[in-house]
Structures are given as C-alpha cells and as structure tokens.
Amino acid sequence: xxxxxxxxxxxxxxxxxxxxxxxxxxxxxxxxxxxxxxxxxxxxxxxxxxxxxxxxxxxxxxxxxxxxxxxxxxxxxxxxxxxxxxxxxxxxxxxxxxxxxxxxxxxxxxxxxxxxxxxxxxxxxxxxxxxxxxxxxxxxxxxxxxxxxxxxxxxxxxxxxxxxxxxxxxxxxxxxxxxxxxxxxxxxxxxxxxxxxxxxxxxxxxxxxxxxxxxxxxxxxxxxxxxxxxxxxxxxxxxxxxxxxxxxxxxxxxxxxxxxxxxxxxxxxxxxxxxxxxxxxxxxxxx
Amino acid sequence: xxxxxxxxxxxxxxxxxxxxxxxxxxxxxxxxxxxxxxxxxxxxxxxxxxxxxxxxxxxxxxxxxxxxxxxxxxxxxxxxxxxxxxxxxxxxxxxxxxxxxxxxxxxxxxxxxxxxxxxxxxxxxxxxxxxxxxxxxxxxxxxxxxxxxxxxxxxxxxxxxxxxxxxxxxxxxxxxxxxxxxxxxxxxxxxxxxxxxxxxxxxxxxxxxxxxxxxxxxxxxxxxxxxxxxxxxxxxxxxxxxxxxxxxxxx
Numbered sequence: 073x074x075x076x077x078x079x080x081x082x083x084x085x086x087x088x089x090x091x092x093x094x095x096x097x098x099x100x101x102x103x104x105x106x107x108x109x110x111x112x113x114x115x116x117x118x119x120x121x122x123x124x125x126x127x128x129x130x131x132x133x134x135x136x137x138x139x140x141x142x143x144x145x146x147x148x149x150x151x152x153x154x155x156x157x158x159x160x161x162x163x164x165x166x167x168x169x170x171x172x173x174x175x176x177x178x179x180x181x182x183x184x185x186x187x188x189x190x191x192x193x194x195x196x197x198x199x200x201x202x203x204x205x206x207x208x209x210x211x212x213x214x215x216x217x218x219x220x221x222x223x224x225x226x227x228x229x230x231x232x233x234x235x236x237x238x239x240x241x242x243x244x245x246x247x248x249x250x251x252x253x254x255x256x257x258x259x260x261x262x263x264x265x266x267x268x269x270x271x272x273x274x275x276x277x278x279x280x281x282x283x284x285x286x287x288x289x290x291x292x293x294x295x296x297x298x299x300x301x302x303x304x305x306x307x308x309x310x311x312x313x314x315x316x317x318x319x320x321x322x323x324x325x326x327x328x329x330x331x332x333x334x335x336x337x338x339x340x341x342x343x344x345x346x347x348x349x350x351x352x353x354x355x356x357x358x359x
Numbered sequence: 360x361x362x363x364x365x366x367x368x369x370x371x372x373x374x375x376x377x378x379x380x381x382x383x384x385x386x387x388x389x390x391x392x393x394x395x396x397x398x399x400x401x402x403x404x405x406x407x408x409x410x411x412x413x414x415x416x417x418x419x420x421x422x423x424x425x426x427x428x429x430x431x432x433x434x435x436x437x438x439x440x441x442x443x444x445x446x447x448x449x450x451x452x453x454x455x456x457x458x459x460x461x462x463x464x465x466x467x468x469x470x471x472x473x474x475x476x477x478x479x480x481x482x483x484x485x486x487x488x489x490x491x492x493x494x495x496x497x498x499x500x501x502x503x504x505x506x507x508x509x510x511x512x513x514x515x516x517x518x519x520x521x522x523x524x525x526x527x528x529x530x531x532x533x534x535x536x537x538x539x540x541x542x543x544x545x546x547x548x549x550x551x552x553x554x555x556x557x558x559x560x561x562x563x564x565x566x567x568x569x570x571x572x573x574x575x576x577x578x579x580x581x582x583x584x585x586x587x588x589x590x591x592x593x594x595x596x597x598x599x600x601x602x603x604x605x606x607x608x609x610x
Contacts, residue, residue, distance in 0.1 A: 258419055259456035259515075263470035263522060264446030266438070273469055277460050 103339065110332050119322065123329045126316050130309035131333070137230055137298045137308060142291055144234035149241025154271070156246040167242065174239025179232075180300055186232035187304055192220045229301035237294055244286050248279035285352065288345035292338050299334075309333055368431050370395045370526050370557045371416060376425035378411050385411040387581035388425070393526070398558045400568040400589075403578035404604065409561045412578070413528050416559065417441075417448045430525055446474050449519030453531040455511040457503040463490065463514045464499040467521045475522060482521075489517035493547050509540030513547055520551075527551065529560040565609065569593055577601045 113120040155167025174182070195218065202215025209215070252275050260270035302311035313330040317323055371393040378386040386408040393399045401409040414420040416427060418434055418441045427434040429444050458466050467486035471477045477485070490496045493513040503511055512532055519527060529548065533541045545567050552558055552571040562568065568575055568589060575592045577585040577600075585598045596602050 253454075253456075255452060255454050255456035256458065259450075259452060259458070260470075262417055262419060262445055262448070262450035262452075263518070264442050264474040265470060266442055269473050273473060274458050278458075281460070 100339075103335065107332065107336070110328060114329075119325055120329065123316060123322065123326050127309045127312045127326075127329055127333060130307050130312035133226070133306060134295070134298055134308040134310075137226070137233065137301055137306070138291075138295045141230045141233035141298070142237065142294045144230070145237035145241050145290075145294070146287070148234060148238030150245050152238060152242035153245025153249065156242060157249050171239045171242050174236055175243075179236050179297060180303065182236050183229060183232040183300055183303060186235065187225060187228040191223055191228050191231075195220045195222075225304040226301070226306045229304050229306050233294065233297065233301070236297075237290065240290060241287070244283050244290070245279065248283035249275055251282055252278050281352070285345060285349045288341075288348060292341045292345070295337060295341065296334065368395070369393060369428075370397075370430055371559065372426075372428040373412070373416070374426040374428075376412060376415060376427065377423045378408070378415060378420055379423045384581050386415070386422075389578075389581070389583055391576060391583065391586070393557060393559060395557055396555045397573040398552045398556075398560065398571050399574050399576065400572040401559065401561045401576045401578060402563065402565075402568060402604075403584075407578040408581040409578045410530050413530050413559060413561050416526075416528060417445045417450055419450075442474075446470075446522055447525045449516075449522060449524035449527040451512070451515050451519055451527065451529045451532045453534050455503070455508070455515045455535070457511055457515055457518070459503050462500050462502055463495075463506065463517075466503070466514060467518045470518070471521055485521050486517070489521045490514070492520065493517045494543070507540060508536045509543045512536065512540075512544045516544075516547055516551075526557045526559065529558065529562065531561055531563070533562065533564055563608070565593070577604065579604070 110120075114124050115121070152167045152170055155163045156171065158164050158167070177185070198215050198218065202209070202213050202217075205213060205215065256274055256278070257270055260274040261267070265273070298308060299310040301308055302314060305311065307315075309330060313326050317326045320326070369392045371391075373389060373391050376386050376389045377384070389408070389412055391399070391412075401412065403409045411420055415422050416429065421436070429448060432440065432444060434441065434444060457463075458469065461469060464483065464486050467489055468479075468482040471482035471485060472479070475482075487496060487499060490499055493516055495510055495513055498506060498510055498514070503514070506514065516527075516532075532548070533544050536544065541564070545564060548558070548560070548567065549571050560567070560572075570589075572589045575585075575587055575589050576583055577587075577592070577596075577598070579600055585592070585596060585601045587597065591597075592601070593605070596605060
C-alpha cells in the first residue's frame with residue numbers, strides 16, 4: 073500500500089517536473105544561449121569585436137530614425153485616424169485616400185518615391201512659387217534659393233517611414249476610436265460638449281489607452297523597418313554592415329552580428345510591451 | 360429664435376414629430392407639450408418610438424420632420440444652438456454611459472469645466488453637492504467600474520444635474536438595473552420631481568408613473584394612443600389598446 077502510494081507520489085512529482093520543463097520558455101533560452109556564444113566571440117574573437125565596433129557606429133542613427141519617424145507617424149496617424157471617423161465627407165475621403173495609397177505600396181517603393189520623386193517635386197513647386205513672388209519678396213527669397221539637396225537623405229528616409237507608418241497608425245487609431253461605445257459620445261454630447269470636446273476629453277483618452285499595446289508592437293516593427301533607410305545610403309547599422317561586408321566579404325560574421333543587434337533590441341522591447349500589457353490588464357480602466 | 364423669458368411658457372413643445380430610420384417609421388407624427396415643473400411619463404411597448412421621441416428632444420436623433428421647441432428656442436440644425444440646448448437638457452441613459460476613465464467626481468466635473476467654463480474649485484463644489492443630493496458622497500473618488508449599477512446611475516443623474524438643466528430626460532433609467540437597485544434610483548427621481556424639476560421619463564416602472572407623473576402618454580407604433588392623468592390612466596383608461604397593454608404588464 074505504502075509502496076504504491078510513494079510510487080504514485082514519485083510519478084506525480086516526476087510528471088510535475090516534466091510539465092515544468094515543458095513550460096520553460098525554451099525559445100528564450102535558445103536565444104540567450106546563441107547570444108552568449110556571440111558575446112563570447114565578441115570578447116575573444118578579434119574579427120567579431122572589430123565588426124561589432126563598426127556596426128555600433130550606426131546604432132545612434134538607427135535609434136534616431138526610429139524615434140523621430142515613429143513620433144511623426146503617431147501624430148500623422150492620429151490626424152488621419154480622426155479623419156477616417158469624420159462625418160465630413162471631404163476629410164474622410166482625404167484620409168482614406170492617404171491610408172489606401174500607403175497600404176497599397178511596398179515600403180521600399182515608398183522610400184524611393186519620397187526620396188527621389190516627392191522631395192524634388194516639392195522643391196519644383198516651391199521654386200515656382202518663389203519665382204512668382206519675386207516682385208514681393210525679391211530675387212533671393214528662400215523659396216528660390218532652396219533646393220532638393222537641402223533635404224538630406226536621412227531626413228527623406230525619416231519622412232518616408234513616418235508617412236508609411238502614419239497610414240498604419242491611422243487604422244489603429246480608427247479601430248481604437250470605434251471600439252469606444254456609441255453611448256460615450258452620446259453622453260458627452262448630451263451634456264453640451266461639442267464633437268471636438270467630446271473627442272478630446274472622453275473618446276480619445278479611452279481610445280489611446282486601448283491602442284497603446286498595438287502601438288508598442290508597431291514601434292518594434294518600425295525599429296526593424298528602419299533598416300530600409302540603408303537603401304538611401306543612410307548609415308544605420310544595416311548600412312554599416314553592408315559597407316563592411318562589401319570590403320571584407322565576411323558575410324556570416326557581419327550578418328550574425330547585425331542580427332544579434334536587432335534581436336537584442338526587439339526582444340527587450342517586446343518584453344517591455346508584454347509587461348506593459350499585463351499591467352494594463354490588471355487595472356485597465358476604459359477597457 | 361430669441362428666447363422670451365416667461366413663467367407660463369411651456370418647457371417643451373413638439374409639433375408633428377416624424378422620425379424615420381431608413382424605410383422604418385419610428386415616430387409617426389407626435390405632438391405634445393410639457394409645462395414647467397411637470398413630470399411627463401411616456402410608456403409603451405418596445406419599438407413604440409418612445410425613446411426616439413426623447414432622443415429627438417436633445418437632437419441625439421435628428422428628426423425627419425416636425426418642430427421641437429425647448430424653453431422657447433426652436434431646435435434647428437445649427438450646431439451652436441444644439442450644444443446650447445443640450446447644456447440645458449439633462450439626459451440619463453439606460454446604460455448609464457459614465458466615462459470609465461474618470462472618477463465619479465471627475466465625471467460630474469468635466470462638462471461643467473468645458474461647457475459651463477466653471478473653474479476647478481467651483482465645479483468640484485457643485486459635483487460634491489450633487490453627489491450628496493443623490494446620496495453617495497462617499498463614492499466621489501471611485502471609478503465607475505467600482506460602483507454598482509444603481510450607484511452608477513445615480514452618478515449619471517448627478518452629472519446631468521450639475522449642469523443646472525431646465526429639463527431632465529430619462530431614457531429607461533432603471534431597465535438595466537438589478538431589481539434591488541431600482542428603488543434607490545427611483546427614489547432620487549421622485550425627490551427631483553418633488554423639487555419641481557421638469558422631467559420627461561420613458562420607463563416601464565408603473566409604480567413611478569403612478570406616484571410621480573403629472574401626465575402619462577401611452578405610445579404604440581410611433582403614435583400617441585392615449586394621453587391622460589395617472590389616476591384615470593391606471594383606473595379607467597380610455598383606449599382599448601391601453602387597457603390591453605396594462606393588463607399584460609400589470610397582470
């Protein structure tokens with residue numbers, strides 16, 4: 073009797089242990105292991121440490137591009153998102169046009185387009201206006217003297233990314249706003265608030281809380297897509313890697329390092345987003 | 360437009376109101392008037408258009424045709440006028456519609472600040488007084504999800520009252536409540552009626568209608584079937600349709 077009981081106990085602790093094993097985040101352990109191997113390489117292997125220090129020169133650009141472009145994208149997205157829920161047909165159509173064009177074009181194509189079509193076109197128009205205004209502003213007004221070269225490729229790349237992500241964030245904000253029940257708008261309006269006041273004080277505070285987790289994920293996606301700016305020669309970590317490879321032909325070492333750097337950043341960020349989501353879930357007012 | 364202040368002027372006048380949703384006629388030509396300080400209760404089966412009439416009074420629904428006058432001002436499509444009238448017309452919803460991201464106190468303060476332009480101190484003072492009035496001053500700092508349905512509805516009433524409305528509209532205020540919470544909300548409403556507030560109430564609470572109403576309107580299929588005093592309405596209704604409805608719900 074006692075023996076069978078102890079066996080049952082042992083098998084149950086055994087199966088507990090197996091369950092515990094199977095629940096471990098193996099994917100994370102695997103990544104950490106790979107990371108440790110790479111870290112060891114960086115410390116001991118001279119080639120790896122050279123590559124790491126080369127790529128690190130681009131890290132500021134990568135982070136800068138991501139932060140600036142994402143901030144602009146949020147502002148653009150909020151404006152376009154409000155346009156998408158507007159009852160004003162003109163505003164609605166403009167916002168929808170923007171969103172549909174953005175969503176229908178590959179991001180890489182958008183970057184080329186902004187950098188080499190829209191920016192020159194903008195200055196052509198600006199110069200024409202400057203030309204027309206010579207009688208008023210004189211021959212050296214800034215609209216005549218400025219040209220495409222004044223806008224760096226870095227700036228053009230950030231504008232392109234901001235426009236591209238603005239289109240996605242517009243739909244995120246639209247979904248967030250539409251997820252707030254009709255009654256909230258009615259209650260606010262019934263108290264005499266204007267549409268704008270109701271949006272600002274009642275709808276948006278709730279909607280933004282709801283879209284924070286998706287925005288966090290989009291921030292991670294932006295960090296990855298910032299690598300696209302390398303096609304314009306902007307020296308982010310991807311461009312630094314490409315430059316190093318083209319001179320050294322050290323493909324595995326260079327791209328191992330590049331992947332390591334992106335993964336480190338994205339995994340840390342995604343853990344942060346997850347933590348934030350959990351915290352929101354615990355006291356999620358407005359959800 | 361110009362509002363003429365006069366003591367005898369009716370608070371609400373509706374002339375031949377029609378509201379269609381697509382091809383469906385929700386309201387088929389309703390006319391009524393509510394004098395100052397009176398309580399009008401509208402009852403009727405669901406889909407009879409009673410909520411729609413109420414929602415037209417502060418333009419949450421835009422009438423298809425007909426005229427609505429509130430305190431001598433005609434409701435048109437002019438946004439400024441509509442916002443001005445809404446500030447004078449308090450509305451209480453079936454689903455409370457409190458703002459979940461704000462505490463009870465902040466719920467009551469928000470519109471005072473942005474619509475009435477009262478400063479923080481004054482709107483807080485008014486908010487606390489209204490919470491006192493509806494009997495839950497201790498819940499000031501609670502969020503809506505920490506309150507029972509009855510408490511939420513009382514906060515919603517306080518929120519509307521804080522705007523010093525001239526009329527209060529109630530759209531089935533107790534229909535979403537558990538039975539044990541209905542009384543606390545009805546008590547607040549009865550108190551309001553006693554204080555002389557002009558009220559239009561859509562409800563299924565016959566007890567409230569009997570006790571608090573000055574007049575009862577029975578609606579069916581978008582039309583007013585019977586308009587009567589509460590005594591006669593319940594003891595000796597004029598219309599066959601009313602009798603059938605009352606038999607059904609009073610049993």
